[in-house]
Amino acid sequence: MSYLRILAAALCLARPASACDLALALAVDVSGSVDSSEYRIQMDGLAAGLRDPVVSEALVRGQARLMLVQWTGTSRQRITIPWTKIDGFDALDTFAAKVSADPRVWRNFSTAIGEALEMTVNSFLEVPECKRHLIDISGDGVSNEGVEPTEIRDLLRRQGITVNAIAIEESEPDLTAYFFENVIVGEGAFVVSAAGFKDYPERIRKKLLREVTRQTADRR
Template sequence: MDVSNSVDPSEYRLQVDGLADALLDPEIAEILVRDSVALSVIQWSGIDSQQHTLPWTRMRSPLDVRSFSAAARAMPRAFVLSDTAPAEALSYALDRFTQVPDCKRRIIDVSGDGTPNAGSEVGPLRRRAERMGITINGIAIESLGVAITNFYRRHLITRDGFVVTARGHRDYPRAIRIKILREISKVLG
């Protein structure tokens, strides 16, 4: 979850509430439990600004889903006044998969409202993810145009990944629900 300088406090709230609400969607919650999906949340911004805010948690019961949703809704913002460095966020996220080796399908979701203005190139990390069998999907939060969506498509997502575009932060709740449903539908199909 992008918490760089371009994300103001109300936009941060829209992201965490959108995630929390999407997880409580009855269709999503049912599949998360049925497939015992493991979830975690990483907040990221600049080069040295990544935090594994919510550790890997298996969704084994409706209570697990409700608890994870509540924790997401309550999580404080990890960083303020920082750049946008998605390559470093990807590197950090890829390293977290050693903690959950038994996943049937491994996915990194990158949500953000800006293109990189700090850090390394994203391409080597995308290739590393593909070698590891990890899919990278994205939610591009656009205020005008499609620059972020295009950057995600061309440089960030893996060949088996996809991008959902949110038309501003207010559209994020809709976009994340669609993205999660698409991901878990792939697990089933």
């Protein structure tokens, strides 16, 4: 265990247990435009981002709930790792290991962002105790099948769910603007750009830092 992790653990032990600050659904694009190596970059990069010392300390201190979703075309969205309580660093490490090892469910289908969001919304009924509800969605293309993501915005607002996105601009250089205009929703919602999949690990780490450290600041 690193010095930073030991220090973070000591800080957590020094604070009283608290209620859940954040329920975070991690929605990963597995559409046909994502090849096997790019899928592995996403999963390994996401796992590494969750293990970042600052990210992991914030998740543990906030008693966060994490969930992993794989999504692609119409009727092809699946919760592959259900809501998990992050009540210690062992729980965080176990969840990250499951993310890294999560087998791909689909390979050759379209991109249905709206349906991915719609399915994920319902899962938040299982974590009503959490103060913030957030969907972190990744994608490398625009929605080209199923309900449009803009049609889900009112539902997301009613449920108090924020959607942030990471746009992987491997083949679509205007994807960030598309996500900004059509996908994200909620107070403080934002899009992070990755020029390609090789940039994904560092960009998702910075995105997680921005998302989870907000809860630390809000509680002070």
